[in-house]
Amino acid sequence: MKDTFAAVESAMAVPRWRSLLFVPAHVARFVETAHERGADGVILDLEDSVPQDQKGEARRQLPECVAKVGRKGASVLVRVNRGLRALAADLDATVMAGVDALVLPKTDSAEWVLEIANAVSELERERNLAPGRIRFLAQIETPGALQRLAAIASAHPRMVAMALGPEDFSAAVGGSPEFDLLLSPNLSVLFAARAAGLLPLGFIGSIGEFSDTHKLRKTAAHARCLGFAGALAIHPTQVAIINEAFSPSAQELEWARRVVAAEKDAAGRGLCAFAIDAR
Known part of the structure; x- marks a missing residue:
């Protein structure tokens, strides 16, 4: 299996992900227009943006959603849930042709990444999918994960990117997503990702402040100067600004x-x- 993954890994280029736009998988009107937003990748969200009582329907609609958001060539990612029962259902619904990567929230150990990688491999074999094609983007959202960044980044060949989740991380330490709090953990993620050959994604600030376009432009430009390769977006207005900031x-x-x-x-x-x- 290691030899198979080594061959797949060497053949797969690191993607150009300047912008990755979150889209709630259960909201049809957002899914329908996601391909028009200009993002390098679209993250179909099954986690925070989907109410608990609508997650089942979001999973059932996933094949159609994957086809729609990827129709102009954008990478298609799916953010799964962290809890074991929800994660198992998410993986069963998500491992399919057309999905390029999974976004793993609250990643806190290499062992967790390996467990998910093994489950994805089983599903790929059962469904006759190319082994190793689905990559992982790990979201770092707890202070404990900062102590294990190097291990997480190199946990499996499926790993392709890492990003700090600014809101959840700030909440986990009892703070608010301000520059002083987020600078050090973002740089830690940046260094670990670069050392492992992964894409470091993010900027130093709150992802939720999408209405202040001037601030976002300045923050994204600063992130590129620091060494980040791109960033995640939660609103379409952020996409063009992020694309410009992370382009020469x-x-x-x-x-x-x-x-x-x-x-x-x-x-x-x-x-x-x-x-x-x-x-």
Whole structure:
């Protein structure tokens, strides 16, 4: 099994996820328009945004939802529940062709990731699905998980990204999702993800402040400077701002072209070092 996963892992590229938009899986009008929002990926949520008495129906509708949100090429992710009974039902409904990744909330150990990975592998075999194709995005939402980030990040080849859940993490430590509280845990997730070759996702602030677009633009740009690769969104208005923040600017692209051209010229003259604009 390890050899199979190693082969699958080497063949799978790390996705470009600048923006991942949460969509409640039980709300038909949101699902219907999700593919028009411009997000690199859509997260069909079975967890917090779905009332308990509607989770069963959300699971039953999942195949149709997966097809709808992915029709313009966006990655399709599903956020499952944390409780064992709900998680088992979620996995049974979710492991299907068209699902690219699962979002694992409140991930607190490598052992938990492995348990879910084993269950997904069983379902893939039973359903004749390509082994290992469904990846994992782990949400870090408890202080205890911070002590085990390296193990979580490297727990299984399915792991592809990590993100701090700012609201739940803040609540878990008895605080509010402010910059001072969220900076250190976000950086810890960033470092662990980069060390393991995963995508670090997020920004230093509350994901719920979608109406303050100026603040979001500034916060997302700062996150990119820190090293984050993208962020999660809970409202369509956040998507374009996040996409722009985590994309290279025209000036950055021009600088990159000049560097490549200068390197090629220097190599042609047998030089190993060169300068551009006195740099």
